[in-house]
Amino acid sequence: SLAESxxxxxxxxxxxxxxxxxxxxxxxxxxxxxxxxxEKIVDLFRNLMxxxxxxxxxxxxxxxxxxxxxxxxxxxxEESNNGSPASLIVTEELHLITFETEVYHQGLKIxxxxxxxxxxxxSNICQMPNAWASILWYNMLTNHPKxxxxxxxxxxxxxxxxxxxxxxxxxxxxxxxxxxxxLTTLAEKLLGPCVNYSGCQITWAKFxxxxxxxxxxxxxxxILPLYCFNENMAGKGFSFWVWLDNIIDLVKKYILALWNExxxxxxxxxxxxxxxxxxxxxxxxxxxxxxxxxxxxxxxxWVEKDISGKTQIQSVEPYTKxxxxxxxxxDIIMGYKIMDATNILVSPLVYLxxxxxxxxxxxxxxxxxxxxxxxxxxxxxxxIQPYLKTKFICVTPCPSVFMDLPDSxxxxxxxxxxxxxxxxxDLFPMSPR
Amino acid sequence: SLAESxxxxxxxxxxxxxxxxxxxxxxxxxxxxxxxxxEKIVDLFRNLMxxxxxxxxxxxxxxxxxxxxxxxxxxxxEESNNGSPASLIVTEELHLITFETEVYHQGLKIxxxxxxxxxxxxSNICQMPNAWASILWYNMLTNHPKxxxxxxxxxxxxxxxxxxxxxxxxxxxxxxxxxxxxLTTLAEKLLGPCVNYSGCQITWAKFxxxxxxxxxxxxxxxILPLYCFNENMAGKGFSFWVWLDNIIDLVKKYILALWNExxxxxxxxxxxxxxxxxxxxxxxxxxxxxxxxxxxxxxxxWVEKDISGKTQIQSVEPYTKxxxxxxxxxDIIMGYKIMDATNILVSPLVYLxxxxxxxxxxxxxxxxxxxxxxxxxxxxxxxIQPYLKTKFICVTPCPSVFMDLPDSxxxxxxxxxxxxxxxxxDLFPMSPR
DNA sequence: ACAGTTTCCCGTAAATGC
DNA sequence: TGCATTTACGGGAAACTG
Numbered sequence: 001s002l003a004e005s006x007x008x009x010x011x012x013x014x015x016x017x018x019x020x021x022x023x024x025x026x027x028x029x030x031x032x033x034x035x036x037x038x039e040k041i042v043d044l045f046r047n048l049m050x051x052x053x054x055x056x057x058x059x060x061x062x063x064x065x066x067x068x069x070x071x072x073x074x075x076x077x078e079e080s081n082n083g084s085p086a087s088l089i090v091t092e093e094l095h096l097i098t099f100e101t102e103v104y105h106q107g108l109k110i111x112x113x114x115x116x117x118x119x120x121x122x123s124n125i126c127q128m129p130n131a132w133a134s135i136l137w138y139n140m141l142t143n144h145p146k147x148x149x150x151x152x153x154x155x156x157x158x159x160x161x162x163x164x165x166x167x168x169x170x171x172x173x174x175x176x177x178x179x180x181x182x183l184t185t186l187a188e189k190l191l192g193p194c195v196n197y198s199g200c201q202i203t204w205a206k207f208x209x210x211x212x213x214x215x216x217x218x219x220x221x222x223i224l225p226l227y228c229f230n231e232n233m234a235g236k237g238f239s240f241w242v243w244l245d246n247i248i249d250l251v252k253k254y255i256l257a258l259w260n261e262x263x264x265x266x267x268x269x270x271x272x273x274x275x276x277x278x279x280x281x282x283x284x285x286x287x288x289x290x291x292x293x294x295x296x297x298x299x300x301x302w303v304e305k306d307i308s309g310k311t312q313i314q315s316v317e318p319y320t321k322x323x324x325x326x327x328x329x330x331d332i333i334m335g336y337k338i339m340d341a342t343n344i345l346v347s348p349l350v351y352l353x354x355x356x357x358x359x360x361x362x363x364x365x366x367x368x369x370x371x372x373x374x375x376x377x378x379x380x381x382x383x384i385q386p387y388l389k390t391k392f393i394c395v396t397p398c399p400s401v402f403m404d405l406p407d408s409x410x411x412x413x414x415x416x417x418x419x420x421x422x423x424x425x426d427l428f429p430m431s432p433r
Numbered sequence: 434s435l436a437e438s439x440x441x442x443x444x445x446x447x448x449x450x451x452x453x454x455x456x457x458x459x460x461x462x463x464x465x466x467x468x469x470x471x472e473k474i475v476d477l478f479r480n481l482m483x484x485x486x487x488x489x490x491x492x493x494x495x496x497x498x499x500x501x502x503x504x505x506x507x508x509x510x511e512e513s514n515n516g517s518p519a520s521l522i523v524t525e526e527l528h529l530i531t532f533e534t535e536v537y538h539q540g541l542k543i544x545x546x547x548x549x550x551x552x553x554x555x556s557n558i559c560q561m562p563n564a565w566a567s568i569l570w571y572n573m574l575t576n577h578p579k580x581x582x583x584x585x586x587x588x589x590x591x592x593x594x595x596x597x598x599x600x601x602x603x604x605x606x607x608x609x610x611x612x613x614x615x616l617t618t619l620a621e622k623l624l625g626p627c628v629n630y631s632g633c634q635i636t637w638a639k640f641x642x643x644x645x646x647x648x649x650x651x652x653x654x655x656i657l658p659l660y661c662f663n664e665n666m667a668g669k670g671f672s673f674w675v676w677l678d679n680i681i682d683l684v685k686k687y688i689l690a691l692w693n694e695x696x697x698x699x700x701x702x703x704x705x706x707x708x709x710x711x712x713x714x715x716x717x718x719x720x721x722x723x724x725x726x727x728x729x730x731x732x733x734x735w736v737e738k739d740i741s742g743k744t745q746i747q748s749v750e751p752y753t754k755x756x757x758x759x760x761x762x763x764d765i766i767m768g769y770k771i772m773d774a775t776n777i778l779v780s781p782l783v784y785l786x787x788x789x790x791x792x793x794x795x796x797x798x799x800x801x802x803x804x805x806x807x808x809x810x811x812x813x814x815x816x817i818q819p820y821l822k823t824k825f826i827c828v829t830p831c832p833s834v835f836m837d838l839p840d841s842x843x844x845x846x847x848x849x850x851x852x853x854x855x856x857x858x859d860l861f862p863m864s865p866r
Numbered sequence: 867a868c869a870g871t872t873t874c875c876c877g878t879a880a881a882t883g884c
Numbered sequence: 885t886g887c888a889t890t891t892a893c894g895g896g897a898a899a900c901t902g
Contacts, residue, residue, distance in 0.1 A: 089870075089871090090870080090871065090872095122871095123871065123872050123873080124871080124872070124873085124894095124895085125893075125894050125895060126894095126895070126896085127871080127872095128894095299820070314821060315820050315821065316820060316821045316822075316823050317820040317821065317822055317823060318820070322759070323759060323825075325758065325759060326755070326756060326758065326759030326760070326825070327759070327825065336823075338821075345778070387732070387748050387749060387750040387751070388747060388748065388749045388750065388771075388829045389749075389750055389829060389830075390749050390750060390769075390827050390828065390829050391827070391828060391829075391830065392756075392759070392760070392825045392826070392827055392828075393825070393826060393828055394823050394824070394825055395823065395824060395825075395826055396821045396822060396823050396824075397822075397824065522888075522889090523888080523889065523890095555889095556889065556890050556891080557876095557877085557889080557890070557891080558875075558876055558877060559876095559877070559878085560889080561876095
């Protein structure tokens with residue numbers, strides 16, 4: 001209540017300031033006394049705040065944590081009101097940090113106490129994904145300010161709730177959330193094929209637990225066709241959330257610009273991918289995330305015609321953060337080549353689905369060619385050439401499937417982005433230039 | 434002295450054990466009592482050790498350190514006997530850790546004290562190279578057990594001493610020290626051109642300080658020809674030692690096997706490099722470290738003939754740890770290609786100097802081609818191809834100098850190491866195969 | 867033996883101090 | 885302002901622990 005009245009006083013001082021700016025006169029007491037008043041009330045407020053910050057940290061649970069940064073702290077080890085300690089994993093163990101302080105003001109003693117929302121305490125960043133999932137699930141499903149036993153019996157969420165949260169994970173850190181199509185792919189991954197996912201229930205285990213193959217067998221076996229086992233998260237050794245979180249991380253750290261542009265379809269089933277690409281001209285490609293890599297991977301899939309004229313859908317093995325460290329995805333896309341059986345390098349990528357020339361989409365995100373610049377301290381006598389610039393390119397040597405070139409192929413150019421931009425289909429297939 | 438007599442007793446017990454194994458008899462008292470004796474003396478010894486380890490850590494200097502891991506510690510802040518505090522940089526500030534203990538044994542009190550050799554205290558691993566340099570210089574030039582003021586006036590070393598230490602930095606962590614040729618290159622870097630470096634003096638500053646260009650101008654200007662400025666360490670923004678230490682690090686972490694094989698000439702002047710390569714057949718190359726990169730870089734230099742038949746010496750821009758993270762140097766060497774003006778890729782590297790076919794030298798260190806292995810959960814319907822394998826290769830697009838192909842060039846092969854091994858000079862130049 | 871968890875510590879980047 | 889030094893912390897890997 002002290003804080004409340006302070007805030008009221010501050011608002012009144014603010015009003016006074018406004019008044020003074022509208023009307024004033026010589027000897028106006030507002031001009032005289034307002035600054036002093038303001039100073040005093042702010043002092044008071046600062047005093048309050050100072051004493052509030054972390055005098056006592058009360059932690060409940062079965063683990064002991066060293067909380068640094070406070071002068072004194074109290075570990076409150078009282079057992080939870082739940083009779084069974086349930087032995088939650090560390091990232092499901094919720095804790096409250098309570099702040100207590102005594103304020104003395106004009107002889108009046110006021111006890112203040114507040115507490116944080118439940119927090120998860122982790123000892124290494126590698127626990128962050130699961131900890132974050134706990135926070136998400138908690139906030140999604142309860143308004144309770146201190147339900148530390150939430151995960152002893154975690155409630156189920158509906159797909160609608162989960163979808164909103166997932167999309168928000170993207171939109172809050174990038175310029176783009178998830179589309180209906182992307183969300184539907186994710187829903188199928190969690191729930192299996194279904195006409196309408198709205199209202200479907202998703203358990204905490206489905207969202208954030210590693211599902212052993214046997215678990216699925218027990219609960220769902222024989223009901224779902226085989227491809228369902230492969231498409232959902234069971235038996236993969238990592239949870240849906242960990243998989244998705246690594247993709248979010250990949251997006252933020254390596255392909256943010258492309259994601260923001262909307263160039264990354266990302267979440268799309270292989271069936272739908274085939275349906276989209278098949279009718280398009282050879283060389284049309286799209287970008288999607290790896291479904292099998294825990295670490296977050298991205299690949300491109302393109303359409304081409306084999307010798308017999310049959311439409312083929314091809315993907316490269318997904319690129320991981322490790323590889324993207326040394327070469328941007330835009331550079332990989334622009335430079336990717338297949339070496340065919342006659343040792344000619346061609347790029348199978350021409351149009352980003354539906355029909356954006358790849359130079360237009362990715363050219364501006366490619367590393368510019370470094371201007372030749374001899375090493376400092378290089379040979380001043382001129383008898384030795386300056387260093388030759390190098391670059392990495394990504395190639396697929398001798399694909400197992402023998403392929404015809406797409407109609408509009410691109411022969412290995414001079415490596416400078418932009419010079420090959422525009423229509424490349426005026427080249428004779430396989431003709432060097 | 435207690436410790437000494439304990440050690441003697443232990444030795445005698447050991448002797449008893451040997452005796453017992455040679456000769457023994459029923460009721461032998463050695464068998465009866467040796468284990469108990471041994472137990473007792475070891476207990477005693479353990480007791481002594483426990484009390485010795487770090488009861489008191491006495492630190493002298495102008496900085497305060499938090500030394501963790503001891504129950505009690507004393508900061509001994511007494512001023513050094515040197516009147517001027519000299520304000521050394523942190524990696525030149527030497528400290529002694531003294532250990533004091535009291536041992537009570539059979540009513541006898543024994544005071545024990547010992548101290549460490551001077552140590553350097555650092556707060557981040559990035560201070561390690563300079564700290565290590567201090568330790569090296571100290572051990573190289575003094576036997577004094579506690580001269581914490583060593584760096585207020587660091588003595589000079591001779592080249593012979595420095596050379597031994599430098600070679601030892603390699604031989605102690607790899608299977609190969611430095612050759613006379615390599616050491617001579619390093620001597621020239623430190624001291625400038627000279628017929629015989631033996632006995633030359635090297636200051637601490639020359640070894641481990643960043644030498645501004647102006648410094649050289651003041652002391653040496655106009656006396657030395659221009660290329661000397663470029664070849665030594667002055668004006669580069671980093672010290673000789675930091676440069677070398679990063680190379681040692683590069684060797685240990687990225688090219689250890691190649692170094693151990695002796696494939697890396699490493700330290701060689703560009704003049705000598707030219708002299709070695711010029712008479713060799715086109716395609717002969719050697720490996721050397723970058724002289725200008727603080728971070729440690731390695732490059733290859735090869736000989737070729739231009740259109741007019743004139744011999745050319747070419748190098749690529751040095752590869753750094755960053756790039757070697759994504760691709761091993763052996764893979765880079767084996768895969769490196771130049772894209773000439775007719776868009777044909779050729780490898781200018783054929784023989785490692787003097788005449789080792791590159792496949793023979795580097796083939797076994799190349800990453801094996803991964804066997805095609807479809808993604809788990811890949812399409813089981815068979816309508817979509819398995820992922821295509823990719824690999825990075827390093828290329829130089831359109832070199833500014835138009836070159837003829839070396840006589841023995843290698844057209845871009847199928848990417849599988851080994852299949853192109855052996856003599857490649859039986860190919861027609863520029864013929865695809 | 868094993869999985870969950872913590873500790874250790876390198877190395878980059880930011881903050882701090884002088 | 886600029887440089888020296890420390891702190892913060894992500895992330896890989898080893899150590900610990902029940």
